[in-house]
Amino acid sequence: MIRRFLLVSSALAIGGVLAACSDSGKTPAAGGAGAAGAQQQAAAVGVITLKKGDFPITTILPGRAEAFQTADIRPQVSGIIREITFREGGEVKKGDVLYQIEDAPYLAAVAQARATIAKAEASVPSAQSNFDRYQRLVGSGATQIEFETAKTNLLQAQAEVESAKAALAAAEIDLNHTKIIAPFDGIIDQTAYNVGNVVAANQTTALTTVRQIDPAYILLTESSTNLLRLRSAIAAGEIKGTGGNDAFRLILENGKEYGEKGTLDMSKSVVSETTGTFTIRVRFPNPDRIILPGMYVRATLELGSESGFALPQLATSRNANGELSAQFVSADGKVENRTFENASPSNNAWLVTEGIKDGDQLIVSGLQSITAGMPVKPTEMKINDKGIVVPVAPPAAGGDAQQPAAK
Structure with missing residues (x-):
């Protein structure tokens, strides 16, 4: 009995020592974890x-790029396209020949008009001589009716000369129109007709399109709620772009800022009944042709400071x-x-x-x-x-x- 008591007492004593050692080991660990947690909370x-x-x-306004000028090229005379002289998508200068229409019929018309002039001019001297003769004899052998007839014949001969000259001018205009030229500097689109195709004067379908994109227009839209504020700022001169100064900066579709600044060109005074917006047109220099018609952009407008x-x-x-x-x-x-x-x-x-x-x-x-x-x-x-x-x-x-x- 005594032996069993001693064994139990020894077991309890050993267990107490182990528990004490375990507690003493855990206390510093817990303290270290708390310090580490405090350090982690101070975020950098x-x-x-x-x-x-x-x-x-x-203010940032959404907008879309448009060409400064756009021209649909159509023929003014009928005929067969003999030559196309431009490169599709390339640059053209004002006065460059774009299309050459077969001009042989128009050359013949010019020659015929010149011959008609020569024929009309040949009859003028005879009519003039007859008029002068009856003018001298009127009242002394020639009747007034004969004099008036001679005068009428002279005027008709002179009118025929003028008519022939007008016909020659029209024929020369038609001949010049066989050369279809660029109306301004710009970029030309692809052609809708090829060599050998027949075209008609003033047809509805354009041969091609020329666009001037330097400078370029940006059409900006803004809600009607800001109409009064923006118009007041423009009228008061708070927009620094009025009067030639730059006030508009452009953000392109790729998110980058455009290097040139724009100036106010036009502001509509009518709000759209369908969208409730009004339009501001801004002109941007575009020497490198970075802005292309149809691009969606965002413009930043400075209203003051x-x-x-x-x-x-x-x-x-x-x-x-x-x-x-x-x-x-x-x-x-x-x-x-x-x-x-x-x-x-x-x-x-x-x-x-x-x-x-x-x-x-x-x-x-x-x-x-x-x-x-x-x-x-x-x-x-x-x-x-x-x-x-x-x-x-x-x-x-x-x-x-x-x-x-x-x-």
């Missing part, structure tokens, strides 16, 4: 330090109420979410005038891994010309570090 984020300044107020803080669009979002929202670093190093009721577009940013002060740090990267109230470790960043967030270059310390060595 990129920030930019905001400073109040004057920024442009802009305002003092405030520019929040890059890549660092903002909209909440369920449609309010602009952004994440900031608070004074105690935690994530602070702010919303703004009023924000105006300013190029690739939102211009905010309230709720921000100089020196506030806006979080621009690492937004996916943070939530409001989370501790963060900010790193100063900047947004380059391409809209990419990159670290701010650290100050050049190499020179300072080498100065002691030089001494």
Whole structure:
């Protein structure tokens, strides 16, 4: 009995020692895990330090490119196409011959008209002589009727000469129209007719089309809700593009900004009854022919400037109420979410005038891994010309570090 008690006591004693050792081993591990968790909560984020300044107020309008001039080429005389002198899709200059229509019948018509003139002119001297003779004899051997008849014959002979000259001019015009020329400099489309095809004067089907695309027109559309504001800005001269200055910048279909700036050319004063929009036409230089008719583009229009803080669009979002929202670093190093009721577009940013002060740090990267109230470790960043967030270059310390060595 005593032996059994001793065995049980020994087992309990050993179990207590093992439990104590296990507890002592777990306590430091738990403490280490808590410290590691605290370090993981301080997420690394990129920030930019905001400073109040004057920024442009802009609006972005959708639009479509159109040619500056477009001409459908049609024949003005009938005949067979003898020659096509242009390269389809190539450039043509004003006055270049595009099509040559068979001109033999028109050359014959010109020759015939010249012969008719010669015949008409040959009868004029005889009529003139007869008129002069009766003019001298009127009242002394010649009757008034004979004089009037001679006068009429002279006038008819002269009229026949003028008529023949007019017929010659018409024949020469038709002959010139056998050469179909380019009306202006531009790009020519493919031809709808080939050599040997018969064409008719003023036919409905065009032979080809010539488009002038330098400069190019951009037709922008805007909703009627902004009509009064835009027209007032134009009338007040707040749009810097009026009067020859550049105010429009263009974003192409590939998302890149076009290198040239545009000027306001025309603004319609009538709102479409079907779409509720109005049209603004802008002219852009297009020397490299980057803008092609039919392209869909977006134009940025500067309406003026305002003092405030520019929040890059890549660092903002909209909440369920449609309010602009952004994440900031608070004074105690935690994530602070702010919303703004009023924000105006300013190029690739939102211009905010309230709720921000100089020196506030806006979080621009690492937004996916943070939530409001989370501790963060900010790193100063900047947004380059391409809209990419990159670290701010650290100050050049190499020179300072080498100065002691030089001494």
